[in-house]
Amino acid sequence: MNYWIKLGIPALVLTLLSAPVLAVEEVNVYSARKEALIKPLLERFTQQTGIKVNLLTGKAKTLLKRLQSDGRNTPADMLLTVDAGNLHAATVAGLLQPVDSASLKAVVPQNLRDPDDRWYALSTRSRVIVYSKERVKASELSTYEDLADPKWKGRLCIRSSSNIYNQSLLASLIIHNGAEQAEEWARGVVANMAQSPKGNDRAQVKAVAVGICDIAIINTYYMGVMLKKDDRQKKAALQVAVFFPNQEGRGAHINISGAGIVKAAKHRENAIKLLEFLVSDEAQLWYAKANHEYPVKAGIPVSDVVMAWGYPFKQDSLNVSELGKYNAEAVKVFDRAGWK
Numbered sequence: 001m002n003y004w005i006k007l008g009i010p011a012l013v014l015t016l017l018s019a020p021v022l023a024v025e026e027v028n029v030y031s032a033r034k035e036a037l038i039k040p041l042l043e044r045f046t047q048q049t050g051i052k053v054n055l056l057t058g059k060a061k062t063l064l065k066r067l068q069s070d071g072r073n074t075p076a077d078m079l080l081t082v083d084a085g086n087l088h089a090a091t092v093a094g095l096l097q098p099v100d101s102a103s104l105k106a107v108v109p110q111n112l113r114d115p116d117d118r119w120y121a122l123s124t125r126s127r128v129i130v131y132s133k134e135r136v137k138a139s140e141l142s143t144y145e146d147l148a149d150p151k152w153k154g155r156l157c158i159r160s161s162s163n164i165y166n167q168s169l170l171a172s173l174i175i176h177n178g179a180e181q182a183e184e185w186a187r188g189v190v191a192n193m194a195q196s197p198k199g200n201d202r203a204q205v206k207a208v209a210v211g212i213c214d215i216a217i218i219n220t221y222y223m224g225v226m227l228k229k230d231d232r233q234k235k236a237a238l239q240v241a242v243f244f245p246n247q248e249g250r251g252a253h254i255n256i257s258g259a260g261i262v263k264a265a266k267h268r269e270n271a272i273k274l275l276e277f278l279v280s281d282e283a284q285l286w287y288a289k290a291n292h293e294y295p296v297k298a299g300i301p302v303s304d305v306v307m308a309w310g311y312p313f314k315q316d317s318l319n320v321s322e323l324g325k326y327n328a329e330a331v332k333v334f335d336r337a338g339w340k
Contacts, residue, residue: 037291078262252315
């Protein structure tokens with residue numbers, strides 16, 4: 001029986017993508033992205049190359065554990081996931097191998113890829129402030145650091161400290177301001193929370209919309225997805241506005257979705273072809289238009305929704321690989337600050 005069918009893990013969702021007639025080659029992908037956000041691109045790759053893509057989707061931590069458990073016998077050729085922190089964890093665990101690709105390096109900026117070429121960004125997103133259009137003026141907002149000011153007491157919503165997006169944001173604050181100031185910031189944010197952290201980024205937007213809080217921190221593409229819904233999500237998203245912090249300084253915090261070739265890949269060359277396809281004009285336009293993310297390739301237009309928030313904006317130029325290096329320290333700072 002095929003390995004991909006034998007897995008039978010409830011937390012994972014398996015899709016055997018339809019391949020063109022007589023496809024003889026394949027590549028196996030472990031993906032932490034939802035199937036709807038990646039499957040159309042993989043189908044297009046198969047149509048263009050004749051290479052069949054076997055896709056296994058699941059939570060990032062689950063896939064990392066699976067790769068470690070698989071060891072040399074893993075069927076996976078590519079790990080595709082979100083947040084540089086997850087890619088760093090895979091790198092530290094020795095699960096990825098270097099890929100020296102001139103075409104990848106020509107497209108992906110140096111600060112959005114591993115310094116040793118073990119993973120590359122495919123898209124970016126910014127972790128921004130959203131605020132109530134009724135109760136907050138944009139002129140009241142400025143920086144991430146300002147969110148610790150007592151003027152926001154009881155007015156701020158944000159998800160838990162176990163969320164890697166928050167861990168990477170705090171890692172960036174540790175890098176820029178030092179651990180001591182980052183911990184002071186975290187304590188200030190905890191003091192300003194309107195409720196104990198709960199829910200995902202969409203839940204934070206909904207909390208602002210119903211008046212639980214006045215401001216929240218979320219990743220940009222969540223707003224894009226919510227605005228495309230025809231339900232309460234859209235209604236909530238229409239009641240808030242996006243603010244890019246630190247525009248007068250280092251720029252807004254940036255993170256990525258990205259991918260690397262698994263160290264034990266048995267279809268290495270096919271995996272590299274897929275990786276290069278994912279930064280092609282066609283794929284980058286998909287990330288921009290369908291997912292409302294920022295393309296890594298210069299010259300690719302963003303969606304109209306994203307453009308309306310303000311683009312281009314000043315982005316933190318920090319190499320995102322640094323975020324993973326400071327992840328463990330960020331977790332400790334969160335614990336000391338009492339951020340649940």
